[in-house]
Amino acid sequence: MKFFKSTMAALMGSALLAAPASAQINSIQDLLNQVRADSAQQEQINQQRIRDFESNASQQTAELNRARTELSNLEAEARRVEQRFQANQNQIDALKAQLTAAQGEFGEVFGLARSMAGEFKSTLDRSLITAQMPNRTRVLGDVANSDALPSTSDLNAIWQTMLEEIREQREVEAFDAQVAGLDGQTSVTRVGPFVAFTTNGGEFLQYNPPVADGEDLPLLALLPAQPGGAIQSAADRLLGAGSGEVIYAPIDPTRGELLKTFDLRPGPWERAQQGGVIGNIIMLLGAITAVLGILLIVRLFLIRMAVAGQKRKSQPSKSNALGRVMLAYEGARNADADTVELKLDEAILQESPKLEFGLNFIKLIAGIAPLMGLLGTVTGMIQTFQAMMIYGAGDPQLMAGGISVALVTTMLGLIVAIPLLIIHSFAASMARSVQATLEEQSAGIVARHVESRGVGGAPVTNI
Amino acid sequence: MGNIIGGLQSFLQQGGPVLIPIAIVIFAMWTFILERIAYYLIAHKPMKNRLKAEWDARTDRSSWRALAIRDEMISQVKERTISNVALIKTLVALAPLLGLLGTVTGMIDVFDVLAYSGSSSARLMAGGVFRATIPTMAGMMAALSGLYFSTVLPRWSARETARFADDLVVDRGAY
Numbered sequence: 358m359k360f361f362k363s364t365m366a367a368l369m370g371s372a373l374l375a376a377p378a379s380a381q382i383n384s385i386q387d388l389l390n391q392v393r394a395d396s397a398q399q400e401q402i403n404q405q406r407i408r409d410f411e412s413n414a415s416q417q418t419a420e421l422n423r424a425r426t427e428l429s430n431l432e433a434e435a436r437r438v439e440q441r442f443q444a445n446q447n448q449i450d451a452l453k454a455q456l457t458a459a460q461g462e463f464g465e466v467f468g469l470a471r472s473m474a475g476e477f478k479s480t481l482d483r484s485l486i487t488a489q490m491p492n493r494t495r496v497l498g499d500v501a502n503s504d505a506l507p508s509t510s511d512l513n514a515i516w517q518t519m520l521e522e523i524r525e526q527r528e529v530e531a532f533d534a535q536v537a538g539l540d541g542q543t544s545v546t547r548v549g550p551f552v553a554f555t556t557n558g559g560e561f562l563q564y565n566p567p568v569a570d571g572e573d574l575p576l577l578a579l580l581p582a583q584p585g586g587a588i589q590s591a592a593d594r595l596l597g598a599g600s601g602e603v604i605y606a607p608i609d610p611t612r613g614e615l616l617k618t619f620d621l622r623p624g625p626w627e628r629a630q631q632g633g634v635i636g637n638i639i640m641l642l643g644a645i646t647a648v649l650g651i652l653l654i655v656r657l658f659l660i661r662m663a664v665a666g667q668k669r670k671s672q673p674s675k676s677n678a679l680g681r682v683m684l685a686y687e688g689a690r691n692a693d694a695d696t697v698e699l700k701l702d703e704a705i706l707q708e709s710p711k712l713e714f715g716l717n718f719i720k721l722i723a724g725i726a727p728l729m730g731l732l733g734t735v736t737g738m739i740q741t742f743q744a745m746m747i748y749g750a751g752d753p754q755l756m757a758g759g760i761s762v763a764l765v766t767t768m769l770g771l772i773v774a775i776p777l778l779i780i781h782s783f784a785a786s787m788a789r790s791v792q793a794t795l796e797e798q799s800a801g802i803v804a805r806h807v808e809s810r811g812v813g814g815a816p817v818t819n820i
Numbered sequence: 821m822g823n824i825i826g827g828l829q830s831f832l833q834q835g836g837p838v839l840i841p842i843a844i845v846i847f848a849m850w851t852f853i854l855e856r857i858a859y860y861l862i863a864h865k866p867m868k869n870r871l872k873a874e875w876d877a878r879t880d881r882s883s884w885r886a887l888a889i890r891d892e893m894i895s896q897v898k899e900r901t902i903s904n905v906a907l908i909k910t911l912v913a914l915a916p917l918l919g920l921l922g923t924v925t926g927m928i929d930v931f932d933v934l935a936y937s938g939s940s941s942a943r944l945m946a947g948g949v950f951r952a953t954i955p956t957m958a959g960m961m962a963a964l965s966g967l968y969f970s971t972v973l974p975r976w977s978a979r980e981t982a983r984f985a986d987d988l989v990v991d992r993g994a995y
Contacts, residue, residue, distance in 0.1 A: 587833055618936050628928075694884045757934035764928045771921040775841075775914055782910035789906075793899050801892020804885035 467506060474515055475501035481518070485550045485564045485612065486525045488576040489532045493518055526550050529595070529606075535575035536562060545577060546596060551608040552616065553577060559592040563613055582620040632765040635733035639726055639766065643773030646722040650780035653715045657787040660712070664794055671806050678708045678791065682799045683806070690807075701803070705795050712788045716781065723777035730770020737763025835954035836929075838922035842955060845918060846962045849911040852904045853969045859900070860976065867900065868984055875988045882991040890988050897984045901977035908973065912966040919959020926952025 382388050457464060478497040481487055487494065496514040500507045526549045533542040536555070544556040553562045561584060562577045583589065588607045595606040609615045629636060663677035673683035685704035689697050741759030748755055832839050871893045880886050930948030937944055 621936055622932065697884075753934045757931040761928050761931040761935065764924050764931065768921060768924045768928065771917060771924065775917055775921070778910060778914060778917075782907055786903075786906045790899060790903070793895055797895030797898075798892040800888035801890075801895075804888040805892075807885060 470507055470512055470515065471501055474498075474507075477515065477519065481522060482566045483612075484522065485547060485553055486522060487567070488534055488545070488553065488564055489525075489530065489547060491567070491576060493521070531556050534577055537575045537578035539579065548595070548606060548608060551610065551612060552592075554592050556596060559589060559596055561588075561592070561616055563617060580616055580619065582622065584616060584619045628765060629769065631762050632733060632769050633737075633762065635729055635736065636766050636769050639729045639733075639769045639773055642722055642729075643726060643769075643777065646719055646773075646777055647780065649715060650719050650777065650784060653719070653784050654780065654787065657712070657784055657791065661787060661791050664791055668794075668802060678711070678795060679799060679802065681708065682795060683803055686803045698800075701800055705799065708795055709792060712791055716785055716788060719777055719781040719784065723774050723781055726773040726777065727767075727770040730767040733766020733770070734763045737766065831954070834950050835958065836922060836925060836951040838918060838925055838955045839958055842915065842918045842922070842958045842962055845911050845915055846965070849908060849915075849962065849966045852908045852911070853966065853973075856904065856908070856969070856973055860980075864901070864980065868897065868980075868987075871897065871984075872987050881989070887990070890990065893988065894981060894985050898977065898981040901980050902974070905970075905973045905977060908966065909970045912963050912970040915959045915962035915966070917959070919956040919962075922955020922959065923952045926950070926955065 382391065460467070474497040478494045478501060481494050481497070496511060497518065500511050500515065529546065529548050531544055531546045534545050535541075536543045536545065539555075545553050545562065546556045547553045553564065554560055555562065561580045563580050565574070565576055565578060567576060568574060584607075591605055591607045594604055598604045623631065629640060632639070660678060664679045667674060667677050667679040667683070673687060674680040675684060682701060682704040685700045686697060689700040692700075737759055741756055741763065744755050744759055750756065875881070875890065875893060878886060878889075881890075926948050928948075929951050930945045933944045933948055
């Protein structure tokens with residue numbers, strides 16, 4: 358249906374377009390005349406075309422002949438050149454045979470020199486000492502790659518470079534070199550072929566062998582992760598040492614590979630993140646409880662100060678615990694001894710919960726944290742054994758990842774629990790000392806104050 | 821002297837960073853223990869004598885007020901003798917926990933080496949095992965060295981308090 362509609366639209370469109378041309382056509386006769394006139398005109402045009410083609414044909418033939426002669430000329434030229442090439446090749450072969458004959462035994466020597474130069478160049482390119490003398494392998498490269506016979510100086514350069522390498526391997530030297538990541542020339546200290554570090558600051562560098570085409574790249578670069586700690590201080594010690602002194606210094610016997618692994622070592626935060634969800638929960642609990650514990654210690658400290666201040670003053674104040682207990686006595690000073698005792702006990706009982714507030718929570722978290730660590734260990738081990746079930750136990754790397762995850766949670770649990778235990782012990786002993794003051798001494802302090810004021814008239818005297 | 825420092829340095833290096841908190845714990849624990857011993861040797865007797873003289877000087881040694889003051893004196897002695905003992909006990913309990921922490925960090929090192937190298941070479945793992953065992957040993961040593969005092973100090977405190985209480989004689993005539 359759709360097709361039909363569009364067809365109709367096309368037909369109507371064409372009818373409309375044809376309308377002006379067919380304005381004069383009024384009958385079938387007119388149409389016939391028109392068609393006849395058109396075809397006569399077309400016939401004339403076609404005749405004209407045929408004539409044009411015939412005149413062109415002769416021109417094209419001439420062109421073809423010209424091209425053919427040119428081709429034959431060029432072919433003759435090619436044959437000539439080829440003959441000359443062949444002649445030259447023969448001459449080269451003859452000369453080479455002459456050269457080989459002239460070299461005699463020495464041919465093998467030069468071959469050996471070439472292969473030795475090539476091998477030695479690749480060895481030197483991997484040596485850290487090349488960073489100090491970047492151009493020393495150029496002669497070796499020339500000897501190895503060129504077909505020309507090496508000159509005497511080239512041959513001497515091979516063993517001289519070897520001796521130089523041997524000598525440099527026992528030296529500790531400072532030199533200037535380009536270091537990737539640092540601007541301009543940097544002073545670098547090198548320990549034999551083993552390690553290199555910047556002379557100012559002792560930052561360790563890694564050595565990248567030169568690439569074949571990119572010659573301008575600096576051969577030294579800062580290590581992505583500095584080893585730090587004892588290794589760094591050993592480097593500093595070396596920088597500060599005088600000549601001829603014997604000291605402990607850092608040496609990487611793998612020539613850089615060992616130092617590069619420091620980059621693989623996770624930082625403290627990355628390490629903590631290995632604990633996963635359980636590790637995060639432990640850290641969150643630990644942080645909250647530590648803040649709470651420190652606030653509690655500050656609060657208990659202030660309370661103790663206030664109580665100690667109250668002990669010295671005779672006027673009870675409402676702002677501290679001991680003052681409130683003393684005020685309770687003031688309210689009952691005229692009652693008998695039992696009532697006074699009761700009132701004091703009641704006042705003390707009201708103070709105790711304020712002192713102990715939060716202590717049990719800290720103790721609880723300090724107990725929970727290692728348990729959470731244990732939980733993390735168990736879930737980590739389950740993951741490890743699942744990995745072993747799927748991939749087998751052949752790859753220690755697969756297992757090691759899971760096990761180290763399991764251990765991190767244990768570590769976090771202990772790290773959280775240990776400070777919390779100290780905080781709890783500290784806060785608890787402070788609370789206990791204030792409590793002892795209130796429970797055992799408040800009656801005595803009250804009695805002293807009464808005596809010092811000389812108000813003995815109350816009927817509290819005899820039991 | 822340099823030899824001792826060098827030996828200590830290499831020991832700390834082999835045992836890893838956990839040895840430093842253990843050293844601090846040992847130092848704090850023994851500071852507190854020595855403080856307790858110094859207290860008993862120097863400050864305890866003068867304080868006891870001062871309080872006893874104050875009590876003996878009183879004329880009234882039988883009223884409620886007098887007994888309250890006596891209780892206060894006894895409590896003061898108790899508080900002075902028991903102070904820091906709880907902290908010493910906590911530090912003694914803490915030392916093996918720190919040793920355990922060192923064990924765990926050492927084991928992490930072992931498995932790190934496994935993860936980097938992908939081989940289970942015993943020589944590579946030995947460094948980590950060192951780190952695991954030395955802090956355990958140090959923690960045990962710390963705990964053992966303080967264990968005796970952590971049990972004996974509360975006893976001393978209780979004994980001294982009881983003795984002092986016996987010294988403060990109450991006039992029984994009032995009863």
